[in-house]
Amino acid sequence: MPELTVVGKPVTRVDALEKVTGEAVYGYDLVLPDMLYGKVLFSTRAHAKIKRINTERARAYPGVAAVVTGADAPWTHGESIKDKPFLAQGKVRYIGEPVAAVAAEDEDTAQAAVQLIEVEYEDLPVYTDPEEACKPGAVAIHEDFASYRKADFIVGSDRPNIAEHFKLRTGDVAAGFRDSDLIIKERYFVPTIQHAAMEPHSAHAQFDRESGRLTIWVANDAPFRALHEISEALNMPREKIRFINPLQGGGFGSKGGLKVEPIAVALAFHTGGRPVRVKFNREETFISTLTRHEAVVYCKSGVKKDGTLMAREMTIYWGAGAYAEKSPTVCIRGSLPAPGPYRIPHVKVDGYAVYTNKPVAGSYRGYGIPQGAWAVEQQMDEIANRLGMDRVAFRMKNIFVDGDIAYWGEQLHSVGLKETLLKATQAIEWGKKPPERPGVKFGKGFACIQKPTRTPTTSNAAVLVNSRGDVTVLAGTVEIGQGCNTILSQIAAEELKVPIESVLMHPLDTDVIPYDASTTSSRSTYHMGNAVRKASIHAREQIAAAASPMLEAGVQDLDFRDGKVFLKDQPQIALSIAEVVRRKFGPEGVVRGDGSYTYEIGKDLDLETGHSDHASAFYMYATQAAEVMVDEETGRVRLLRMSAAHDVGKAINPLNCVAQIEGGLAMGIGSALHEEMVVDSTGKVRNPSFLDYHLVTSLDVPKMVPILVECPEPEGPYGAKGLGEPGLAPTPAAIGNAVADAIGVRIYDLPLKPENVYRAIQRKTKKEAA
Amino acid sequence: MKKTIRFTLNGKSIAREVPNHRLLLDLLRDELGLTGTKEGCGTGDCGACTVYLDGRPVNSCLVFSGELDGAELVTIEGLRIGPELHPIQRAFIEDGGAQCGYCTPGMLMMSKALLDENPNPTEEEIRFALSGNLCRCTGYAKIVQAVQDAAAQLRQRNAAGAAGEK
Numbered sequence: 001m002p003e004l005t006v007v008g009k010p011v012t013r014v015d016a017l018e019k020v021t022g023e024a025v026y027g028y029d030l031v032l033p034d035m036l037y038g039k040v041l042f043s044t045r046a047h048a049k050i051k052r053i054n055t056e057r058a059r060a061y062p063g064v065a066a067v068v069t070g071a072d073a074p075w076t077h078g079e080s081i082k083d084k085p086f087l088a089q090g091k092v093r094y095i096g097e098p099v100a101a102v103a104a105e106d107e108d109t110a111q112a113a114v115q116l117i118e119v120e121y122e123d124l125p126v127y128t129d130p131e132e133a134c135k136p137g138a139v140a141i142h143e144d145f146a147s148y149r150k151a152d153f154i155v156g157s158d159r160p161n162i163a164e165h166f167k168l169r170t171g172d173v174a175a176g177f178r179d180s181d182l183i184i185k186e187r188y189f190v191p192t193i194q195h196a197a198m199e200p201h202s203a204h205a206q207f208d209r210e211s212g213r214l215t216i217w218v219a220n221d222a223p224f225r226a227l228h229e230i231s232e233a234l235n236m237p238r239e240k241i242r243f244i245n246p247l248q249g250g251g252f253g254s255k256g257g258l259k260v261e262p263i264a265v266a267l268a269f270h271t272g273g274r275p276v277r278v279k280f281n282r283e284e285t286f287i288s289t290l291t292r293h294e295a296v297v298y299c300k301s302g303v304k305k306d307g308t309l310m311a312r313e314m315t316i317y318w319g320a321g322a323y324a325e326k327s328p329t330v331c332i333r334g335s336l337p338a339p340g341p342y343r344i345p346h347v348k349v350d351g352y353a354v355y356t357n358k359p360v361a362g363s364y365r366g367y368g369i370p371q372g373a374w375a376v377e378q379q380m381d382e383i384a385n386r387l388g389m390d391r392v393a394f395r396m397k398n399i400f401v402d403g404d405i406a407y408w409g410e411q412l413h414s415v416g417l418k419e420t421l422l423k424a425t426q427a428i429e430w431g432k433k434p435p436e437r438p439g440v441k442f443g444k445g446f447a448c449i450q451k452p453t454r455t456p457t458t459s460n461a462a463v464l465v466n467s468r469g470d471v472t473v474l475a476g477t478v479e480i481g482q483g484c485n486t487i488l489s490q491i492a493a494e495e496l497k498v499p500i501e502s503v504l505m506h507p508l509d510t511d512v513i514p515y516d517a518s519t520t521s522s523r524s525t526y527h528m529g530n531a532v533r534k535a536s537i538h539a540r541e542q543i544a545a546a547a548s549p550m551l552e553a554g555v556q557d558l559d560f561r562d563g564k565v566f567l568k569d570q571p572q573i574a575l576s577i578a579e580v581v582r583r584k585f586g587p588e589g590v591v592r593g594d595g596s597y598t599y600e601i602g603k604d605l606d607l608e609t610g611h612s613d614h615a616s617a618f619y620m621y622a623t624q625a626a627e628v629m630v631d632e633e634t635g636r637v638r639l640l641r642m643s644a645a646h647d648v649g650k651a652i653n654p655l656n657c658v659a660q661i662e663g664g665l666a667m668g669i670g671s672a673l674h675e676e677m678v679v680d681s682t683g684k685v686r687n688p689s690f691l692d693y694h695l696v697t698s699l700d701v702p703k704m705v706p707i708l709v710e711c712p713e714p715e716g717p718y719g720a721k722g723l724g725e726p727g728l729a730p731t732p733a734a735i736g737n738a739v740a741d742a743i744g745v746r747i748y749d750l751p752l753k754p755e756n757v758y759r760a761i762q763r764k765t766k767k768e769a770a
Numbered sequence: 771m772k773k774t775i776r777f778t779l780n781g782k783s784i785a786r787e788v789p790n791h792r793l794l795l796d797l798l799r800d801e802l803g804l805t806g807t808k809e810g811c812g813t814g815d816c817g818a819c820t821v822y823l824d825g826r827p828v829n830s831c832l833v834f835s836g837e838l839d840g841a842e843l844v845t846i847e848g849l850r851i852g853p854e855l856h857p858i859q860r861a862f863i864e865d866g867g868a869q870c871g872y873c874t875p876g877m878l879m880m881s882k883a884l885l886d887e888n889p890n891p892t893e894e895e896i897r898f899a900l901s902g903n904l905c906r907c908t909g910y911a912k913i914v915q916a917v918q919d920a921a922a923q924l925r926q927r928n929a930a931g932a933a934g935e936k
Contacts, residue, residue: 013863013868015871023806029799031799197906198873199870199872249808481869662908690815698914
């Protein structure tokens with residue numbers, strides 16, 4: 001590969017200036033001319049029939065422009081199961097479900113009017129536990145499930161309230177357990193948590209009756225998918241719908257799909273063409289947008305005395321909440337690699353996405369990997385301890401390496417996992433004896449993960465080069481804070497050999513930007529990176545062809561550097577690319593390069609066995625290790641340091657890679673030590689605020705040691721894989737293992753808050769006394 | 771009830787009739803078009819809406835506009851020193867202190883408040899000062915680094931200034 005000029009360098013973010021000056025405009029900031037203000041009436045019941053809605057008083061309230069209910073918006077949507085109404089239809093399924101909405105001249109008026117809407121409910125049984133909700137005899141939360149439109153991969157079940165059942169069948173687990181010397185089984189629990197992006201959710205919509213066009217301004221991480229869903233739901237041609245993406249103040253998976261959008265759209269059809277803004281405040285964002293799946297994980301493992309893994313059987317109940325959202329694919333892609341990145345001959349996994357009467361669960365950074373890892377990586381430690389093996393040595397004996405056939409039937413390549421394991425554990429001085437101090441216990445732990453990406457998907461891009469040498473990149477990847485605009489600018493600058501300062505990322509507008517699948521699943525650097533690279537090369541080739549007669553040389557004799565095209569053997573004979581474009585196409589001329597990337601898979605996932613020869617375009621590997629100090633009297637866990645070694649394939653921007661890892665770690669630490677959405681038996685969220693839902697603060701983060709491992713992926717741009725999600729995936733398990741190492745007793749339920757740790761210590765003390 | 775208030779905003783005098791209960795945050799964002807001040811929670815728990823009121827950092831979501839008569843306000847839009855970025859802004863760019871950027875204005879305002887009071891803070895003092903400003907993207911490491919770097923630059927600048935005066 002020729003020497004890289006800007007790829008691989010710690011370039012500072014291209015979007016930093018507008019963010020430090022306050023000039024950056026986010027979805028929540030947007031004020032449109034003549035806009036109306038929307039407010040929503042949310043369900044106060046977790047599961048109930050709607051007997052009657054009376055909107056008369058709200059409609060008559062001065063300053064109200066529109067009031068809508070489910071009757072005005074008879075549409076449903078959903079990525080793989082069309083089960084979610086724009087506004088409640090005949091019944092409500094969780095506290096926080098949008099039931100009606102008002103558009104008014106100002107926010108106060110809208111709020112006052114919304115409170116005048118009367119709803120009469122008739123309660124139905126409430127399910128807040130996914131295991132209970134799918135027991136035979138449970139009342140159906142979706143009576144019409146059978147008649148919903150669904151994706152091909154939705155597998156039915158005889159049990160009630162199952163939105164998806166994923167099956168993985170490899171070998172014969174019964175035989176595997178028979179041949180094992182040690183069998184361990186346990187139940188693990190991961191509670192519901194929330195993304196808590198700092199920018200709450202909002203959407204603006206406007207419907208122009210004359211043109212029949214619907215415009216939606218929203219910080220959505222997958223505008224093309226959202227456009228498709230709206231188009232399908234409304235039965236409206238795609239060309240009539242336009243999504244404009246202002247900046248997004250974080251998302252972490254919460255801002256894909258449709259959340260506030262359907263409410264804004266429902267209102268926009270009744271405002272006489274005026275735009276309407278619907279903002280959720282923080283509490284509304286907590287209860288009515290999205291959560292991460294709570295999961296009950298049963299895990300049973302069989303192993304030989306020498307540490308050879310023989311069999312693993314898992315049953316995972318993914319609490320989907322009231323609507324399917326992305327639960328079916330979280331269930332599939334979270335359950336598939338749940339048994340961990342290890343060679344296991346006999347594997348059986350059943351994953352169930354189960355409807356409950358709780359806020360909707362959906363995609364969350366890590367997409368089902370943290371839940372499986374919480375169970376399996378703790379069980380791996382427990383097995384090693386019972387066998388009397390070093391925990392690292394036990395992993396090393398079974399861990400995936402290049403060429404292994406994974407238990408889902410795919411041959412793996414570019415597996416940097418071993419290196420991450422060794423480096424992460426070295427970084428916390430694995431094996432060094434902990435200090436002794438009265439009242440506190442020290443411990444170390446780590447966890448390994450492997451994460452697939454959404455496959456197959458497509459990214460398209462275009463690159464424009466004008467007669468001033470400016471480069472504009474048209475890419476549908478959404479800058480959600482992850483740094484894609486910097487990475488993609490680096491790739492365009494690299495291929496066109498121009499300074500990165502001359503590259504501009506075009507704002508995201510579905511009318512002009514080529515199609516991209518989504519900004520999810522850590523897929524952008526790989527997929528969009530490839531597309532932008534191809535588009536840049538396409539533009540460069542056109543410039544070379546135009547320069548060839550000007551420089552009286554064949555294109556094969558030309559080279560590019562510093563914004564110039566020149567003769568390879570006589571670099572002084574050169575033209576700026578600006579001049580080439582101007583001379584060929586005139587002062588207003590533009591060269592447009594196009595690029596498209598699709599990762600093709602051989603066979604789809606087999607629905608009976610879960611097998612696939614290519615389940616993912618690439619895999620991400622990571623190991624994180626933690627050192628903790630536990631106060632025996634209070635149960636408080638203090639993190640002393642954490643290392644995080646991630647196989648990124650190739651770090652296109654090492655500074656940004658480190659930033660992604662640190663941010664992921666901090667999120668993972670929160671989910672390990674204190675984050676949980678507390679939902680009571682009536683389905684009410686008890687802590688929907690930053691006062692009561694404890695996010696990690698600057699005081700909670702320990703010394704972090706990010707480590708980049710580069711095991712190149714041949715198909716990735718410059719060898720790159722993805723990185724956005726894995727940063728938080730092994731974290732809770734690593735900390736859990738360190739805590740168990742410290743206090744000598746294991747805790748199976750997250751989070752590791754002081755009272756849980758304290759009780760575990762007490763149980764152990766009592767047991768020892770008895 | 772409405773009230774006419776007169777106050778200074780980023781050095782400019784402003785007179786405005788506002789409902790007493792209008793939050794300063796909403797006044798800035800929806801009426802004055804200064805959306806650099808961010809709304810993260812509306813309940814004083816996240817710090818994204820931090821502005822200076824009479825020289826002290828406050829959560830603008832907890833201030834009623836009716837209280838503002840005679841006040842002096844500075845928002846993120848007024849943080850620059852003339853046309854130049856404030857050293858704390860420059861440090862956030864160089865160290866990668868901003869990711870999604872939504873908490874950034876509040877972080878910058880609170881960081882400046884710290885450095886005004888304590889030109890040479892320890893890491894612990896920085897972490898303590900910023901503990902009311904939530905960030906979901908960065909894990910705080912690069913933010914703390916940026917504040918340290920800005921502090922060093924400011925000290926250097928002040929030392930040079932003091933030497934120049936002699």
